[in-house]
Amino acid sequence: GAGPGRSARFSAPWRPTGAERPRRCWPCGGGCSVGHCHPLVVQAAHEQNQVLNTNSRYLHDNIVDYAQRLSETLPEKLCVFYFLNSGSEANDLALRLARQYTGHWDVVVLDHAYHGHLSSLIDISPYKFRGLDGQKEWVHVAPLPDTYRGPYREDHPNPAVAYASEVKRVVSSVQEKGRKIAAFFAESLPSVGGQIIPPAGYFPEVAEHVRRAGGVFVADEIQVGFGRVGKHFWAFQLQGEDFVPDIVTMGKSIGNGHPVACVATTQAVARAFEATGVEYFNTFGGSPVSCAVGLAVLDVLEKEQLQAHAACVGSFLMELLGQQKAKHPIIGDIRGVGLFVGVDLIKDKATRTPATEEADYLVSRLKENYILLSTDGPGRNVLKFKPPMCFSLDNAQHVVAKLDAILTDMEEKMRSCETLRLQPEAALLSPPLEKMKHPTQIHY
Amino acid sequence: MCELYSKQDTLALRRKHIGPSCKVLYAADPIKIVRAQRQYMFDEKGERYLDCINNVAHVGHCHPEVVKAALKQMEVLNTNSRFLHDNIVEYAKRLAATLPEQLSVCYFTNSGSEANDLALRLARQFRGHQDVITLDHAYHGHLSSLIEISPYKFRKGKDVKKEFVHVAPTPDIYRGKYRENHADPASAYADEVKKIIEEAQNRGRKIAAFIAESMQSCGGQIIPPAGYFQKVAEYVRGAGGVVIADEVQVGFGRVGKHFWSFQMHGKDFVPDIVTMGKPMGNGHPIACVVTTKEIAEAFSSSGMEYFNTYGGNPVSSAVGLAVLDVIENEDLQGNATRVGTYLTELLNRQKAKHTLIGDVRGVGLFVGIDLVKDRQKRTPATAEAQHVIYKMKENRVLLSADGPHRNVLKIKPPMCFTKEDAKFMVDQLDGVLTVLEEAIGAQTESVVPENTPCRTKPPGT
Numbered sequence: 001g002a003g004p005g006r007s008a009r010f011s012a013p014w015r016p017t018g019a020e021r022p023r024r025c026w027p028c029g030g031g032c033s034v035g036h037c038h039p040l041v042v043q044a045a046h047e048q049n050q051v052l053n054t055n056s057r058y059l060h061d062n063i064v065d066y067a068q069r070l071s072e073t074l075p076e077k078l079c080v081f082y083f084l085n086s087g088s089e090a091n092d093l094a095l096r097l098a099r100q101y102t103g104h105w106d107v108v109v110l111d112h113a114y115h116g117h118l119s120s121l122i123d124i125s126p127y128k129f130r131g132l133d134g135q136k137e138w139v140h141v142a143p144l145p146d147t148y149r150g151p152y153r154e155d156h157p158n159p160a161v162a163y164a165s166e167v168k169r170v171v172s173s174v175q176e177k178g179r180k181i182a183a184f185f186a187e188s189l190p191s192v193g194g195q196i197i198p199p200a201g202y203f204p205e206v207a208e209h210v211r212r213a214g215g216v217f218v219a220d221e222i223q224v225g226f227g228r229v230g231k232h233f234w235a236f237q238l239q240g241e242d243f244v245p246d247i248v249t250m251g252k253s254i255g256n257g258h259p260v261a262c263v264a265t266t267q268a269v270a271r272a273f274e275a276t277g278v279e280y281f282n283t284f285g286g287s288p289v290s291c292a293v294g295l296a297v298l299d300v301l302e303k304e305q306l307q308a309h310a311a312c313v314g315s316f317l318m319e320l321l322g323q324q325k326a327k328h329p330i331i332g333d334i335r336g337v338g339l340f341v342g343v344d345l346i347k348d349k350a351t352r353t354p355a356t357e358e359a360d361y362l363v364s365r366l367k368e369n370y371i372l373l374s375t376d377g378p379g380r381n382v383l384k385f386k387p388p389m390c391f392s393l394d395n396a397q398h399v400v401a402k403l404d405a406i407l408t409d410m411e412e413k414m415r416s417c418e419t420l421r422l423q424p425e426a427a428l429l430s431p432p433l434e435k436m437k438h439p440t441q442i443h444y
Numbered sequence: 445m446c447e448l449y450s451k452q453d454t455l456a457l458r459r460k461h462i463g464p465s466c467k468v469l470y471a472a473d474p475i476k477i478v479r480a481q482r483q484y485m486f487d488e489k490g491e492r493y494l495d496c497i498n499n500v501a502h503v504g505h506c507h508p509e510v511v512k513a514a515l516k517q518m519e520v521l522n523t524n525s526r527f528l529h530d531n532i533v534e535y536a537k538r539l540a541a542t543l544p545e546q547l548s549v550c551y552f553t554n555s556g557s558e559a560n561d562l563a564l565r566l567a568r569q570f571r572g573h574q575d576v577i578t579l580d581h582a583y584h585g586h587l588s589s590l591i592e593i594s595p596y597k598f599r600k601g602k603d604v605k606k607e608f609v610h611v612a613p614t615p616d617i618y619r620g621k622y623r624e625n626h627a628d629p630a631s632a633y634a635d636e637v638k639k640i641i642e643e644a645q646n647r648g649r650k651i652a653a654f655i656a657e658s659m660q661s662c663g664g665q666i667i668p669p670a671g672y673f674q675k676v677a678e679y680v681r682g683a684g685g686v687v688i689a690d691e692v693q694v695g696f697g698r699v700g701k702h703f704w705s706f707q708m709h710g711k712d713f714v715p716d717i718v719t720m721g722k723p724m725g726n727g728h729p730i731a732c733v734v735t736t737k738e739i740a741e742a743f744s745s746s747g748m749e750y751f752n753t754y755g756g757n758p759v760s761s762a763v764g765l766a767v768l769d770v771i772e773n774e775d776l777q778g779n780a781t782r783v784g785t786y787l788t789e790l791l792n793r794q795k796a797k798h799t800l801i802g803d804v805r806g807v808g809l810f811v812g813i814d815l816v817k818d819r820q821k822r823t824p825a826t827a828e829a830q831h832v833i834y835k836m837k838e839n840r841v842l843l844s845a846d847g848p849h850r851n852v853l854k855i856k857p858p859m860c861f862t863k864e865d866a867k868f869m870v871d872q873l874d875g876v877l878t879v880l881e882e883a884i885g886a887q888t889e890s891v892v893p894e895n896t897p898c899r900t901k902p903p904g905t
Contacts, residue, residue, distance in 0.1 A: 063462065093586075263463075
């Protein structure tokens with residue numbers, strides 16, 4: 001069977017019966033962007049599958065066409081592409097590119113970052129290495145620019161500069177030890193870290209410090225690229241018109257579920273990599289089918305105006321959630337941009353202590369209501385919304401209504417005044433239903 | 445065929461937008477392939493080529509059953525493995541059934557590289573050891589962790605061998621340290637591994653794994669001698685390490701008689717971890733690591749989840765299942781044995797005829813032709829090999845050359861390759877070699893010792 005290192009998402013198997021047609025959110029980063037099984041994407045894959053699916057050592061139109069289309073979405077400097085199969089492969093290549101270009105070795109990352117499951121990436125993912133082999137000497141961790149729970153919060157006059165100064169401090173201390181920075185690696189919007197929106201201006205400041213030290217800026221767009229943020233195609237573009245990373249990695253939603261990923265970089269970086277004289281060959285990367293799929297996804301994003309749609313539905317969702325925040329003390333913070341939203345659940349307004357057990361319980365109640373949501377953040381208390389881009393206003397309304405009902409129910413049952421605290425016997429993974437009124441019996 | 449860009453434009457766009465480290469075949473005259481079916485590829489002019497390179501298109505390019513399986517599943521569901529689904533468990537079951545009983549736990553990934561990286565993680569997590577023994581000229585993938593254990597790569601680049609990596613001589617009985625005239629090359633090569641283990645242990649280092657391609661492809665179509673792996677396994681396990689068999693190039697029945705290449709070595713050789721990829725999905729990005737319950741449990745004991753976004757998704761699993769079905773239904777293993785034997789026979793006749801051919805080695809549809817300038821010295825005929833592959837391309841046969849000296853012609857075609865294809869390929873090769881040898885001239889006569897009985901007529905007479 002499948003290895004025990006993989007956890008099933010929910011503790012008990014669950015499958016809808018034929019009779020039910022549950023409405024479903026799919027906010028967990030499943031890599032589906034334009035909608036599950038989108039017919040245009042399926043058709044593109046099928047048509048190409050029937051004609052040719054081979055490797056990139058032969059010339060083919062799809063790969064060059066796809067590269068060109070991608071280059072049109074990016075700042076001009078980012079015009080050279082490497083195609084791979086997974087975000088993890090992309091981040092590993094980004095590391096190799098950075099090191100080759102700079103001649104340096106060390107990497108600066110954000111706390112709670114997650115960049116992939118490969119050996120090299122566990123090393124640069126505090127989210128992983130803290131539980132495994134520990135921090136390597138060439139990895140340096142800067143504070144996550146979390147203005148809700150980090151050291152510099154919403155009441156700080158200039159959190160972007162403050163957090164960027166932390167990076168500067170890290171870089172300086174690295175240099176004092178005689179070490180050299182190859183790269184600053186960050187998810188444009190840290191997802192696993194809790195749906196964090198770095199303050200505007202942070203990345204440009206950081207880039208300055210890193211480049212001055214001879215390093216490059218790697219923007220990991222694997223979770224958040226392709227129009228999800230609504231206002232822009234790429235999440236790093238939120239950081240300012242003039243901000244251009246040296247390397248951008250993409251994956252997950254790029255192929256609507258088909259294993260595709262990509263690294264975009266500058267000619268300078270690409271040429272330095274070539275100068276090693278060692279070929280880079282990825283057996284499946286850039287295949288005609290993968291590129292046909294990637295192109296189809298770009299087409300659908302455009303045709304169905306999903307970027308604008310994400311902006312629209314995203315702000316509506318935020319509005320609704322904002323109302324919920326006013327109503328339910330357990331909601332400490334709502335943050336988001338486009339269809340990338342986080343709901344930070346807390347036990348106490350003053351301390352902002354993560355409401356971990358409550359979040360877990362809430363998620364299982366939502367599942368009973370046929371809504372799939374997951375949590376993240378170091379406190380596993382942030383509800384993550386990153387649904388397929390076709391998520392509608394109705395879907396948003398429905399989810400929030402259910403959320404409201406369940407939170408109301410939880411508050412009634414838990415009998416807390418200002419904040420929600422689970423009573424000892426209720427603090428179970430899935431409390432028995434007989435202890436709770438069934439959701440359908442709630443009148444609201 | 446309707447082209448979006450002319451070949452010139454395609455090439456120009458590629459130079460503009462695709463990383464220059466990504467090389468094309470036949471760099472001096474790249475080939476644009478727009479269509480493929482079975483063992484044939486077609487360029488933009490509609491010219492048909494016999495594909496002797498693409499082991500990835502295992503059951504034949506664009507096999508309709510595989511295409512159909514993908515379509516059927518793509519229309520219904522393609523999501524990640526955190527949800528229960530039948531396809532992944534069915535596929536794991538079918539794969540496990542092809543392997544010895546102990547190898548029963550599967551981890552699905554998207555590429556051989558991801559699989560090998562995970563194999564390393566499994567091996568290291570198992571007992572907390574770190575060091576890896578790899579073979580010279582090995583290639584295990586393009587990821588950082590794998591370049592470290594791939595001399596084929598790190599020797600070429602500016603990378604230096606890491607101290608936790610130990611390189612054993614590749615068990616190449618044609619060009620290696622111990623050759624076909626040695627009494628027991630398997631033991632001799634295995635003893636090299638033993639020596640490495642002892643030296644490492646003396647320095648306080650601990651062996652996590654011995655990793656080897658069951659048959660080295662980039663290393664030059666190397667088939668390790670019988671008994672080698674068993675002895676190595678003994679030494680490695682004695683040191684607390686595990687054996688990783690990299691079947692990424694050579695699995696799924698390519699050797700004909702067995703499903704997995706490591707099985708050629710006998711029932712008493714069972715690796716601890718097997719990695720597979722390339723042919724697995726007939727071109728769809730699928731790969732897998734299969735290991736024992738013990739190793740899997742040690743891995744999960746850290747409490748850290750292993751999640752691969754696309755690995756084991758319903759579409760990939762459906763595709764993998766379809767490939768297994770086709771291998772069975774079309775008796776592709778049987779075909780590999782029959783056609784492979786025939787091909788090797790034909791090539792051995794060519795060897796008798798052409799002094800450029802130093803060695804013909806192979807099993808099933810995994811064959812290598814080692815070209816030499818001098819049969820006694822076995823000097824690799826590197827330039828000649830390049831010339832041959834370009835000439836073969838002109839004759840509409842796609843071949844590649846590899847090995848540390850890039851002088852071994854590699855033949856690992858789709859498994860539907862026929863006897864007619866074999867004959868065609870060899871006829872073209874014969875022609876090309878004949879012309880080449882004539883051009884090289886007197887050299888061909890001088891390397892043949894005077895007292896050698898002449899079995900065939902020398903070229904030109």
